[in-house]
Structure formats: C-alpha cells, structure tokens
Amino acid sequence: MNAADNSEGAVNEPSTSTSNRSISLYHRLLSWLLIPLLALGTVLLVQAFLSARDAADRAYDRLLEASLVTIAEQVKWQDGQLWLDLPPAALEMLATDAQERVFYSLVDADGEQVTGNTRLPDANTLAAGPHASQEALGRSGELAFRDIAWQGQALRLGSLETRLGGWGDDPRHGQRFSIRVAHTREGREALTRELFSGSLIRIAGMAVLALLVVLIGVRLALSPLIRLRRAIRERDPRSLAPLNLSLPRELEELRNTLNELLARMRRVRVNQERFIGDASHQLRTPLAGLSAHAELALRNEDPAAWHAALKQMQATASHTAHLASQLLSLTRLNNPEVQPERVPLELSALARATVSRHFLRCDRAGVDLGLEIAPEIDNTAWTLGVAWQLEEGLANLIDNACKHGAHIVTLTLARVATTGDDETPESLAGRLILGVEDDGPGIQAERRLLVLRPFHRHAQPDSETAPVTRGGAGLGLAIVDGIARHHDARLTLSDANIHTNANTHSGAHADAEIVVVAGTETGITDTPRRGLRVSLYLEPCPPPASDDLEGDSAC
Amino acid sequence: MLATRGRRARSRTRRSSLLLPVLLLPSLLLTQVASAADTYPGFDPQSDEHQTLWLRNGQPLKRLDTTADSMRDGTATDANVSHRADLEIHAALDLPEIRPLLVRYSRKHPDLLMHYVNRSALSLEATYLKAPLKTRADLMISSAMGLQYRLANQGHARALDTPNLLAWPDNSRWRNELYAMSFEPIVMVARRDAMQRLADLDGLRNPRDVLRSHRDLWHLLETRRDVLRGRIITYDPRASGSGFTYAVSDARQSPRYWTLVRAMGQADARLVNTTGAMLEALAEGKVDIAYNLVGPYAVTFARTHPELEVIVPEDYVLIQRRLAFVPRQAPHPEAGEAFLDWWLSSEGQQRVANESELGALHPEVRGEGSAHDLRERLGDALRPIDIGPGLLATLDRLKQASFLSRWTLEFQAPPPVIQEK
Structure with missing residues (x-):
C-alpha cells in the first residue's frame, strides 16, 4: 500500500512541478483571450447599469416635471401672499405605482417656505453635484433635478424656479417663487433593476457564447500543433526522413526548420558512415597486406625471405599504427567537448623545434626542409594556441609534402602587412602566417576544398605522379583543418609561387631558385609543378607576463 | 387672521430646524409637520381628554389608571416603569367599538399587559409628535387618515x-407601513318621529323615503327649512379633523356639496366636533337629523336607542378606513405588529365582523359586518377615501385655509330672498 502510494507520489511530483514551471500555450491563449473578455464584460455591465439608471431617471424625472408644472399652474396671489391650491393629482403623480414617499414645498422670492410638508433645498443651488441635470424650460422657468440624501433617505428632488404671471404696476406681478417636489427612489430603482436585468441576461448570454467560441476556437487552432507532436512522436526513432504533413503557415516554418535539421543530420550521418567505411577500408588494406606477407613467408623456406617479409610487415604495421594515431587525433579534434585550453605561445620557437625534429628524417628521404622566419617577428610571434596541436599540424603538412613528392619544403612564419596590401582582406591584417610551402605537384584550385575532407585522395586523378606506396591515408589536411578551426585561424591553400613569394618574403630568392631547379630535375616536366602553400592565419596575442615567459618558451 | 397664523407656524418651524440635527436619527424622518392645532382653531392640545383601559387576561385592571397623569405627555418617567404595558395602543377609536376585540386578544395572550388609550385624532397626533423618539405607543390607530398618512x-x-400583513389587499394599505383596519361608512342618522312628521308633510307612506340620499337631505333643507331650523347637526370642519376630511371628500364627490353646505347654514345647522356629541343630541331630542356620522358608532348607539334610524346614503357613501401603523421607535414593536397581524388575520377579521361594527376588510370574510356585504348591498355607491398622497393635499395649510374659508362663506351665506307670489 505504502509502496504504491510512494510510487504514485513519485510519478505525480515531477509532472506537477513541470506544469508549474511552464505555462501551456493553451492556457496562455485562453488567458489572453478571456481576461480582456472579462474586462470588457465588466465595462459593459457597468455601462449597462449606468444607462439603465439614466433611463429610469429620465422617465421618472418627466413625472417630477409634470407634477411641478401642475403645481406651478395653481400658484396665485391671494390675501397678500403667495397662494397655492395644491392639486392632489400632482402628488398622486409623484407617488407612482411604487407608493413613494412624496414631499413638496413652495418657497417665495425671499426663500421663505410658504407651504409644504417639509423644507426641501433648492436643486438649482445644489446642482454642482454628480447626478444633477438642469434644463432650461424657456419662459416658464428653470427646471432642475437632483439626487439628495434627505434626513436619512435617498430622494430625487425636482425644483422649478418661475414667476407669477400678470402685468401692470402691482408689485406682486412677476413675483418669483420656487416649487420643489421630491420622492423616494424606489420606483426608479425597480425600473433600473428591470432594465439592468434585461441587459444582464443579454450580456451573460453573449459571455457564455464567447466563452464557448474561445474554448473551441483555441482548441481547434492548436490542433495542428498536436498533430505535429503526434507525427514526431510516432516516427521511427532511427528515421531521419523529412516530415510530410500539411500545417498552417506558422507551423510550416517550424516543420521546414525541422526538416533542414534532419537533412543536416542525414548529411552528418552519411559523412560519418563514409568516414567509418573509409577508415575500416584503410585499416583493412594494410592488415590484408600483413596477412598476405605472413602467408607468403610461411610458404617460403628461406630465412632471408622471412627476414624480408618481417621487414615488410614491420613497415606496414608502423604505417597502420600511424594511420590509427591519425584517426585518433582526428576524432579528438572533431570532438568539441574535449578541446584543450589555448595558452600563449611563441611561434618562432615552435617552428624551429618542429624543423629540428623533422630535419633528419626529411634529409634521409632526400627532402630539403627549410625554415624562414620574418626577422621583425622573430621571437615575438605570440599567439593563443595548443602547442602539440600546432606541431601535429605542421608535422602532417611536412609529411604530406614529403609523400607527394616535394623536394623542398619550407616552413614559413610571417605577418600580414597591416596596410597597403590589396590581396589580403582587412580582417586578416596583422595576423601571423604560419605556412608550409613545397614544390610538389600542388592541387588544382577547384579541388582544394575537397581535400580537406578525411580520406580524400587528391592525388587520384594524377596517380601516376604519386606512388601508391608513399601515399598517405588522406587524413593530414583534415587534421590541419580541425586544428585551424580550433585556433580560430584561417586556413588557405594556394600555389607556392616561389617567385611571387620571394617578393613578399625577403631572403627567399635562393630557395626559390632551387625549388624551380629541383622541380625540373625530377623529370616530371609534362605536369606543371605549381607546388602547394598551406597557410594558417593566426590571431596574435600580447606576450604573457615575464614570469610565464620562461615556462612557455621552455615548452 | 390667516396671515398671523402662518407667520407663527413659520417661526416655529425655523426654531425646530435648529434642533433637528441634534434629534436626527439616520433612519427616522423628524421633519416637523405643521401642528394640527394650527389648522383646527377649535382644537386645544392642552385639554387632553382620553379614555384608557388596562387589560390582563381579558380582565380590566383599574389600579393602574393612577398613572394616567404621568402619561399625559406620552413619555414615561422612572416612577411608573413598573407599570409599563407589554402592548400599548394609542388610538382614535372609541372604546365601546373595540373593547370586545381587545378583551378577546387579551384572553388569547393571558400574560400580556395591554394598555389602550383613546384620544381624539388631533390630540393623538399632537401627543405623538411631541416626542416621536420616546413614544410609548406600540400601535397607532386613527380615523384621521390624512394625519396617519402624513406621519x-x-x-x-x-x-x-408578517404573512397576514403582506397578504393584505394593496388598496387597503400603503407600502407595508400603513394598514387599513376597518371599513366604516359615513352615515346620516335621523329620529324616527321626525321622519314620520316629514313623511306626513310630503304625503309619503314610508317614512324612510323622506331621507335616503344626500340629494334628499338637500331637498328637505330647501323645502322644509323652517321645520328643520336648528334641528340639523353635523361636524364643524374647522374644529374637527374627521369633519374636515369628510367635507373635503364630499366636495370632491360633487360641486353640489356646496349647495348642501349653504342650505345647512341657512337652516342654522348646529356644529359639533364628534359623532358622539351628535348622537347624544339626537337621543336627547335636541335635533332631528345628523349628517356625516361615523357608521360603527351610530349603529352601536342606535342599538340602544330605537328611536334613531341609521341611514346609509344611496347616492354615494363615503368610506373611512382606520389606519394603523407601528411607530418606528415603539418600545415593543413586535407586540404591536403581532396585534395588527392578528387583527388582519382571517380569524381576527371574523371577530371584527361578528363582534364590532368596524367592518371586516378581509376579502374572504363574508356576511354581515364585512366590507364584502356592504359592497354587495351598495355597489357603486361606495366611495372609499383613497390611501395616498391625495390625503397630503387635504392637509396642506393653504389648501385647508382655502377650503375652510369657502366653507365658512357658504355656510354663512344669507338665505335667498323668497319672493312671495
């Protein structure tokens, strides 16, 4: 029992917490529609009440007016004072069906009460209040209506200011007087309630209708979203096929974005599959070779042949190990989550160290490895980078050059001129250029981007120039590309035009001449040996504080 | 005369308006209404003649009457707190008419100490208005409909x-505050011997044919003025509130009322202030015909005076309804309301019909003594005085003055010179 409860609680809790955190689209739409609707309804109700009261007041004020006029007609001058023969009908008119309490008073020009059942104030003098209404009644006088609180009761007061008729010298002619009548508001309130309840029913009906329409409308409007959700949920989890369902325009954009994402994922997957295919192919070939050599050697009785086979196997194995390590570093470089931090380092020292490490090997292979550092940045070419990656990149480039039949490989370090150079774009001004030039066959301009892909063999179309045995796995440039991306550096592949380069880089004339001569010496004259220059444009950085300097330079 | 009275009334109103804010309760209107004494010169508020009756379990208690003096001003003093009634009714309704009903109600509620005070209608209102906040009345009953309506x-x-009160017919009440308790025709009373004489003079076989309507009265006064000189009696509308109300209502019925007034004046009609005085004058043989008497009183009196005949006019009958209300500041409002509720219940109304002449208004009560019976007999001739603001108009100071001056003028008009051929 307890366990069941617990599990239930455990199930419920996260769901409630998520619902608390995120507002549903449905609720958001509903509240945006219903809150204004509510406000509008309230405004309508208030307005309906006010207009109902206004209408009731207007209807009943006509009674007050009729009563006032009826009384006014009966006012005359008699026995030396104002005289009123109060018509009972005038008061009965005021009482209405609601049996209101009625009050009247007749006041003369001096404000003295002539007759009446109470002393009422003058609505004209009180007319500044909120519920006053005044009308000019032409010659018959001034008519005013007003709500008053009279000795604990709410009354509607009407007053009529007028004067006696007649003409002549008699002073009583034209005597001013004021008639005031008042009654309780019960009839008005009953009429107001009646009118108001009518509009209340109408407004309530409209509100219910609007509520239903909004509820249904929001549900219908959101149904494509639910369809989309279902379509996504019901897909085969391994499928990357584009979504095909008709949606409203707003959701169509979402679907298209999703489809673009899926297309990208399909391309990525194709690349990965090809990479894996290539890698396994690359690994299988030397392993098959190893197996073939071993088999051949086993059939042979001659120890010398065994020795030769073992030598051959050793070379193949080391080649395979090199391939595996390249694959590993490429995988590491392409993994965005394990990228080592970049620290300030000095490039000229790094270049010298690289050259000295590779010099012997190249020399043995008959390749002339050189180093060219622009004097103005010698020992001051600081940049943010990872030393082993840059060294690896340079090593790959040097390797590539060697493998593709270069005789002269030059490692260069220079800086883009800050001003006046038309060829380099503004964004690269002041950057450090770490480059490797060779006098190999070079790459056609339209294929330069392709060679950055893993396992792309740029040499295939002119394979006769590149001996298969010396061919690399095709990973070197891909690795360099990864390193460049990690260093926010720009990678360019260009022809290693020694002559033009000689103009920009002082002190390289001799090498350039040699390159050209060496190229012709190899005897491949039918193919233009344009050479290749791979350049990394690195962002310079200020040198670190002096105490760090030694540690870095040592590294 | 009128002018000076008007000024006096005004100055009083002004003085009292200074006191008003002090006395004001939020829910109570205390507007000083023109005192009845201003309108009725014959009324003296100092002479507070009243009858009083204490009842417990249907038995009258005499001992308590000693406190009557201290109640004169309508307020209680500490000394007589112990004698305070549980239900105190202040009325303008003669005791003989209501006594059987009071006794019955008292028997029904044996623990209730009831106190009934009867005054004239004007005195009743004046007493109440002296101190409306400290009134001792739990129920006010008055025949002066205008005064009650004004209050x-x-x-x-x-x-x-209460249910009986809410079910009461709409035309017999005003809002749910003022209730009509009775249905009383205004009648004429004549001595049978005088009628016989007059019938003989006219050669009529049935003496009743002499006087059946207002028109007959006027005709008698015109044709037999000398016989009837000083033998007619009626209300003085200048001194009696009821008389004034009837006169106004008569005048509203027909302008020929004024010829009747003139004829009565020419016949030297005697003027008194109460129905009782008229009945006594009739009984003593001082007068032959009385005009405009309160029906129930006349019928009750005629029972013991067979020489008198009550005549319900056939052309039109004014109907007066006694109005009752529970004062807002009543010390025992529930007791007053309970009494009124009983009175207006079908049981109470049956008692009213059987044991009094007040007339039962209840629509379900039939037979003698009910309004229904009277309606069946007289039909369209009934003219109930409306309970409405028209009553206020009759109380208007100027209107009363106009009306009374005309009445006086007509009453005192000299007889026309009769040219003998």
Whole structure:
C-alpha cells in the first residue's frame, strides 16, 4: 500500500512541478483571450447599469416635471401672499405605482417656505453635484433635478424656479417663487433593476457564447500543433526522413526548420558512415597486406625471405599504427567537448623545434626542409594556441609534402602587412602566417576544398605522379583543418609561387631558385609543378607576463 | 387672521430646524409637520381628554389608571416603569367599538399587559409628535387618515412583514407601513318621529323615503327649512379633523356639496366636533337629523336607542378606513405588529365582523359586518377615501385655509330672498 502510494507520489511530483514551471500555450491563449473578455464584460455591465439608471431617471424625472408644472399652474396671489391650491393629482403623480414617499414645498422670492410638508433645498443651488441635470424650460422657468440624501433617505428632488404671471404696476406681478417636489427612489430603482436585468441576461448570454467560441476556437487552432507532436512522436526513432504533413503557415516554418535539421543530420550521418567505411577500408588494406606477407613467408623456406617479409610487415604495421594515431587525433579534434585550453605561445620557437625534429628524417628521404622566419617577428610571434596541436599540424603538412613528392619544403612564419596590401582582406591584417610551402605537384584550385575532407585522395586523378606506396591515408589536411578551426585561424591553400613569394618574403630568392631547379630535375616536366602553400592565419596575442615567459618558451 | 397664523407656524418651524440635527436619527424622518392645532382653531392640545383601559387576561385592571397623569405627555418617567404595558395602543377609536376585540386578544395572550388609550385624532397626533423618539405607543390607530398618512410619509412608521400583513389587499394599505383596519361608512342618522312628521308633510307612506340620499337631505333643507331650523347637526370642519376630511371628500364627490353646505347654514345647522356629541343630541331630542356620522358608532348607539334610524346614503357613501401603523421607535414593536397581524388575520377579521361594527376588510370574510356585504348591498355607491398622497393635499395649510374659508362663506351665506307670489 505504502509502496504504491510512494510510487504514485513519485510519478505525480515531477509532472506537477513541470506544469508549474511552464505555462501551456493553451492556457496562455485562453488567458489572453478571456481576461480582456472579462474586462470588457465588466465595462459593459457597468455601462449597462449606468444607462439603465439614466433611463429610469429620465422617465421618472418627466413625472417630477409634470407634477411641478401642475403645481406651478395653481400658484396665485391671494390675501397678500403667495397662494397655492395644491392639486392632489400632482402628488398622486409623484407617488407612482411604487407608493413613494412624496414631499413638496413652495418657497417665495425671499426663500421663505410658504407651504409644504417639509423644507426641501433648492436643486438649482445644489446642482454642482454628480447626478444633477438642469434644463432650461424657456419662459416658464428653470427646471432642475437632483439626487439628495434627505434626513436619512435617498430622494430625487425636482425644483422649478418661475414667476407669477400678470402685468401692470402691482408689485406682486412677476413675483418669483420656487416649487420643489421630491420622492423616494424606489420606483426608479425597480425600473433600473428591470432594465439592468434585461441587459444582464443579454450580456451573460453573449459571455457564455464567447466563452464557448474561445474554448473551441483555441482548441481547434492548436490542433495542428498536436498533430505535429503526434507525427514526431510516432516516427521511427532511427528515421531521419523529412516530415510530410500539411500545417498552417506558422507551423510550416517550424516543420521546414525541422526538416533542414534532419537533412543536416542525414548529411552528418552519411559523412560519418563514409568516414567509418573509409577508415575500416584503410585499416583493412594494410592488415590484408600483413596477412598476405605472413602467408607468403610461411610458404617460403628461406630465412632471408622471412627476414624480408618481417621487414615488410614491420613497415606496414608502423604505417597502420600511424594511420590509427591519425584517426585518433582526428576524432579528438572533431570532438568539441574535449578541446584543450589555448595558452600563449611563441611561434618562432615552435617552428624551429618542429624543423629540428623533422630535419633528419626529411634529409634521409632526400627532402630539403627549410625554415624562414620574418626577422621583425622573430621571437615575438605570440599567439593563443595548443602547442602539440600546432606541431601535429605542421608535422602532417611536412609529411604530406614529403609523400607527394616535394623536394623542398619550407616552413614559413610571417605577418600580414597591416596596410597597403590589396590581396589580403582587412580582417586578416596583422595576423601571423604560419605556412608550409613545397614544390610538389600542388592541387588544382577547384579541388582544394575537397581535400580537406578525411580520406580524400587528391592525388587520384594524377596517380601516376604519386606512388601508391608513399601515399598517405588522406587524413593530414583534415587534421590541419580541425586544428585551424580550433585556433580560430584561417586556413588557405594556394600555389607556392616561389617567385611571387620571394617578393613578399625577403631572403627567399635562393630557395626559390632551387625549388624551380629541383622541380625540373625530377623529370616530371609534362605536369606543371605549381607546388602547394598551406597557410594558417593566426590571431596574435600580447606576450604573457615575464614570469610565464620562461615556462612557455621552455615548452 | 390667516396671515398671523402662518407667520407663527413659520417661526416655529425655523426654531425646530435648529434642533433637528441634534434629534436626527439616520433612519427616522423628524421633519416637523405643521401642528394640527394650527389648522383646527377649535382644537386645544392642552385639554387632553382620553379614555384608557388596562387589560390582563381579558380582565380590566383599574389600579393602574393612577398613572394616567404621568402619561399625559406620552413619555414615561422612572416612577411608573413598573407599570409599563407589554402592548400599548394609542388610538382614535372609541372604546365601546373595540373593547370586545381587545378583551378577546387579551384572553388569547393571558400574560400580556395591554394598555389602550383613546384620544381624539388631533390630540393623538399632537401627543405623538411631541416626542416621536420616546413614544410609548406600540400601535397607532386613527380615523384621521390624512394625519396617519402624513406621519407614515415622513418615515415614522415601521415596515412590517408578517404573512397576514403582506397578504393584505394593496388598496387597503400603503407600502407595508400603513394598514387599513376597518371599513366604516359615513352615515346620516335621523329620529324616527321626525321622519314620520316629514313623511306626513310630503304625503309619503314610508317614512324612510323622506331621507335616503344626500340629494334628499338637500331637498328637505330647501323645502322644509323652517321645520328643520336648528334641528340639523353635523361636524364643524374647522374644529374637527374627521369633519374636515369628510367635507373635503364630499366636495370632491360633487360641486353640489356646496349647495348642501349653504342650505345647512341657512337652516342654522348646529356644529359639533364628534359623532358622539351628535348622537347624544339626537337621543336627547335636541335635533332631528345628523349628517356625516361615523357608521360603527351610530349603529352601536342606535342599538340602544330605537328611536334613531341609521341611514346609509344611496347616492354615494363615503368610506373611512382606520389606519394603523407601528411607530418606528415603539418600545415593543413586535407586540404591536403581532396585534395588527392578528387583527388582519382571517380569524381576527371574523371577530371584527361578528363582534364590532368596524367592518371586516378581509376579502374572504363574508356576511354581515364585512366590507364584502356592504359592497354587495351598495355597489357603486361606495366611495372609499383613497390611501395616498391625495390625503397630503387635504392637509396642506393653504389648501385647508382655502377650503375652510369657502366653507365658512357658504355656510354663512344669507338665505335667498323668497319672493312671495
């Protein structure tokens, strides 16, 4: 029992917490529609009440007016004072069906009460209040209506200011007087309630209708979203096929974005599959070779042949190990989550160290490895980078050059001129250029981007120039590309035009001449040996504080 | 005369308006209404003649009457607190008419100490208005419909809501504050011997044919003025509130009322202030015909005086309804409301019909003594005085003055010179 409860609680809790955190689209739409609707309804109700009261007041004020006029007609001058023969009908008119309490008073020009059942104030003098209404009644006088609180009761007061008729010298002619009548508001309130309840029913009906329409409308409007959700949920989890369902325009954009994402994922997957295919192919070939050599050697009785086979196997194995390590570093470089931090380092020292490490090997292979550092940045070419990656990149480039039949490989370090150079774009001004030039066959301009892909063999179309045995796995440039991306550096592949380069880089004339001569010496004259220059444009950085300097330079 | 009275009334109103804010309760209108004494010169508020009756379990208690003096001003003093009634009714309704009903109600509620005070209608209102906040009345009953209506209109009446009261016919009440308790025709009374004489003079076989309507009265006065000189009696509308109300209502019925007034004046009609005085004058043989008497009183009196005949006019009958309300500041409003509720219940109304002449208004009560019976007999001739603001108009100071001056003028008009051929 307890366990069941617990599990239930455990199930419920996260769901409630998520619902608390995120507002549903449905609720958001509903509240945006219903809150204004509510406000509008309230405004309508208030307005309906006010207009109902206004209408009731207007209807009943006509009674007050009729009563006032009826009384006014009966006012005359008699026995030396104002005289009123109060018509009972005038008061009965005021009482209405609601049996209101009625009050009247007749006041003369001096404000003295002539007759009446109470002393009422003058609505004209009180007319500044909120519920006053005044009308000019032409010659018959001034008519005013007003709500008053009279000795604990709410009354509607009407007053009529007028004067006696007649003409002549008699002073009583034209005597001013004021008639005031008042009654309780019960009839008005009953009429107001009646009118108001009518509009209340109408407004309530409209509100219910609007509520239903909004509820249904929001549900219908959101149904494509639910369809989309279902379509996504019901897909085969391994499928990357584009979504095909008709949606409203707003959701169509979402679907298209999703489809673009899926297309990208399909391309990525194709690349990965090809990479894996290539890698396994690359690994299988030397392993098959190893197996073939071993088999051949086993059939042979001659120890010398065994020795030769073992030598051959050793070379193949080391080649395979090199391939595996390249694959590993490429995988590491392409993994965005394990990228080592970049620290300030000095490039000229790094270049010298690289050259000295590779010099012997190249020399043995008959390749002339050189180093060219622009004097103005010698020992001051600081940049943010990872030393082993840059060294690896340079090593790959040097390797590539060697493998593709270069005789002269030059490692260069220079800086883009800050001003006046038309060829380099503004964004690269002041950057450090770490480059490797060779006098190999070079790459056609339209294929330069392709060679950055893993396992792309740029040499295939002119394979006769590149001996298969010396061919690399095709990973070197891909690795360099990864390193460049990690260093926010720009990678360019260009022809290693020694002559033009000689103009920009002082002190390289001799090498350039040699390159050209060496190229012709190899005897491949039918193919233009344009050479290749791979350049990394690195962002310079200020040198670190002096105490760090030694540690870095040592590294 | 009128002018000076008007000034006096004004100055009083002004003085009292200074006191008003002090006395004001939020829910109570205390507007000083023109005192009845201003309108009725014959009324003296100092002479507070009243009858009083204490009842417990249907038995009258005499001992308590000693406190009557201290109640004169309508307020209680500490000394007589112990004698305070549980239900105190202040009325303008003669004791003989209501006594059987009071006794019955008292028997029904044996623990209730009831106190009934009967005054004239004007005195009743004056006493109440002296101190409306400290009134001792739990129920006010008065035949002066205008005065009662004026008090209720000013907000002195409490809103009542017991079932019998809410079911009471709309035309017999005003809001739920003022209730009509009776249905009383205004009648003429004549001595049978005088009628016989007059019938003989006219050669009529049935003496009743002499006087059946207002028109007959006028005709008698015109044709037999000398016989009837000083033998007619009626209300003085200048001194009696009821008389004034009837006169106004008569005048509203027909302008020929004024010829009747003139004829009565020419016949030297005697003027008194109460129905009782008229009945006594009739009984003593001082007069032959009395005009405009309160029906129930006349019928009750005629029972013991067979020489008198009550005549319900056939052309039209004014109907007066006694109005009752529970004062807003009544010390025992529930007791007053309970009494009124009983009175207006079908049981109470049956008693009213059987044991009094007041007339039962209840629509389900039939037979003798009910309004229904009277309606069946007289039909369209009934002219109930409306309970409405028209009553206020009759109380208007100027209107009363106009009316009374005309009445006086007509009453004192010299007889026309009769040219003998």
